[in-house]
Amino acid sequence: RGDLKAMGRRLPFTRGIYEATALSRFADGMAITLKSGLDSDEGLELSGKLTDSPDLREKIEACRRRTAEGEELGAAFQEAGVFSGLHARMVNVGILSGSLDQVMERVAEQYAGEADERISRTVSRLEPTLVAVMSILVGMILLSVMLPLMGIMSGSG
Helix, strand or coil: CHHHHHHHHHCHHHHHHHHHHHHHHHHHHHHHHHHCCCCHHHHHHHHHCCCCCHHHHHHHHHHHHHHHCCCCHHHHHHHHCCCCHHHHHHHHHHHHHCCHHHHHHHHHHHHHHHHHHHHHHHHHHHHHHHHHHHHHHHHHHHHHHHHHHHHHHHHHC
């Protein structure tokens, strides 16, 4: 199962799905930890354990180091490459307004929506190919049954 995930993270048409799902889980975990009253450092530590993406874990660890050095959380997210520019700015606004947990929920929703959209696009691309392959397989099975049957029928007449 781990090999399948590693392969999925490397394939170009599934890489985005894995990244968006991992970011959604991380942001959701951050929202939960912040709502429960933990500070952002503890939230980073606990939420970092939720992700199964080694790349994201490294980015979260870099973010933890930056915040430990006194850098602001939103800037640390952006510098470490955890979130894109828009989401990092949303985190900054959440920090300034005191509603970081709600902002993290919103970020998690956006990444989950992005993952769903990418899954739908991938399935819509694969579906015609799978139908063609299945049609060829059914045709081959039909021929493998019909050709011997026709040989028997023509030989006995």
